[in-house]
Structure formats: structure tokens, C-alpha cells
Amino acid sequence: MDAQASEPMVGGGADEPLPGQDERLVRCGESHRGRGGGGLDEDEGVAEGSRLIDLACGTGSLAVQAARRGAVAHGVDVSEEMLAFAQARAERFGVAPHWHRGGFLDYAHIGPLADVVTTKSALHQLPDLWKQQALRNAAGYLDTRRPLRCM
Incomplete structure (x- = not known):
């Protein structure tokens, strides 16, 4: 069986959104397929003064890394x-990201739109029915010129 045939498609094709679908949802994770690691790459746009939201942040590694670069995380x-745990990690590195208790479906970001929204290894926790809503919510926190990053 063709490996691509078994992959669920978000849009109308490998890089084509369905009518009315946010094209950023199609690109979700595209730039990181096949890469190792999972930290923030230099080309992510996370720098002094940028804004990052990490959904399902877990131990806080991405938020702390962004804060160390001078981002509002x-x-x-x-x-x-x-x-x-994430707060303790941030304290060890001398940074102060903002921590919020919430999930993909109930977090409501208050403040300026983010330059980068990330999530890593977490969407699979949601039932299929709620994955699209979670991605729509995440895209709503994001400056419209920027892609959503899922790892």
C-alpha cells in the first residue's frame, strides 16, 4: 500500500486547502517533516519582541527557549x-514566560496575536471530531501572515 494513501489529508491535496479552509492548516507541520529535534529552529521567527504561544506545552521547553531569545512566550x-514543572524550568533559566491552564478547546488567548503558535506531539490526544476545531482555535491566536507549527 502506498504510504501517502494511508495518511489523513487535512486539505484537498498534499498542499491544497478545501474551499473555505485556512491554508495554514494544510501546511501545519510541513516544514518539519523528517527533521529531528523538536526545538525552535533559527528560521522560526522567534526572536526579541516576537510573540509565541505553545499549546499543550508540557514541560515548557519551547516556551522557555522562546523566552530566552527575548520573545513574549x-x-x-x-x-x-x-x-x-515548566515554571521551575523557566526559573532555572532566569526567564518568565506566561503560563496558562487550558487546552486546545477551552484556552482563550487575551492579548496581541502571536507570531508563532506551536504544539508538539499533542493533537493525537483529541478525538478526530475535535482536531479541526482545535486547529481553528490555534489559528485564531495567530497573526494571519504566519503559519501554525505542529510537530
């Missing part, structure tokens, strides 16, 4: 334990 997670 927000880490969002449903787990109080993970947020406590």
Missing part, C-alpha cells in the same frame, strides 16, 4: 503538574 497546558 505563553505556555498552555491542561496539567497543573506540567505547568509547575
Whole structure:
């Protein structure tokens, strides 16, 4: 069986959105397929004064990395334990990202739109029915000129 045939498609084709679909959802993760790591690459646009929201931030590694670069970083997670771990990590590095308890479906970002929205290894936790809504919510926190990054 062809490997591509078994992959679920978000849009009308490999790089083509369905009518009325946000094209950023089609590109979600595209630039990072096949790359190792999972941290923020230099070309991500995360720098002094930029804004990042990391959904399902877990241990806070991306939010802390962004804050260390001078970005205004927000880490969002449903787990109080993970947020406590993330806060301790940030303190070890001398940075202060903003931490929020919430999830893909109930977090409501207040403030300027983000330059970068990330999520890593978390969307699979949602039932299929809610994945598209989660991506729409995430895209709503994002400056319309920027892509949504899913790893």
C-alpha cells in the first residue's frame, strides 16, 4: 500500500486547502517533516519582541527557549503538574514566560496575536471530531501572515 494513501489529508491535496479552509492548516507541520529535534529552529521567527504561544506545552521547553531569545512566550497546558514543572524550568533559566491552564478547546488567548503558535506531539490526544476545531482555535491566536507549527 502506498504510504501517502494511508495518511489523513487535512486539505484537498498534499498542499491544497478545501474551499473555505485556512491554508495554514494544510501546511501545519510541513516544514518539519523528517527533521529531528523538536526545538525552535533559527528560521522560526522567534526572536526579541516576537510573540509565541505553545499549546499543550508540557514541560515548557519551547516556551522557555522562546523566552530566552527575548520573545513574549505563553505556555498552555491542561496539567497543573506540567505547568509547575515548566515554571521551575523557566526559573532555572532566569526567564518568565506566561503560563496558562487550558487546552486546545477551552484556552482563550487575551492579548496581541502571536507570531508563532506551536504544539508538539499533542493533537493525537483529541478525538478526530475535535482536531479541526482545535486547529481553528490555534489559528485564531495567530497573526494571519504566519503559519501554525505542529510537530
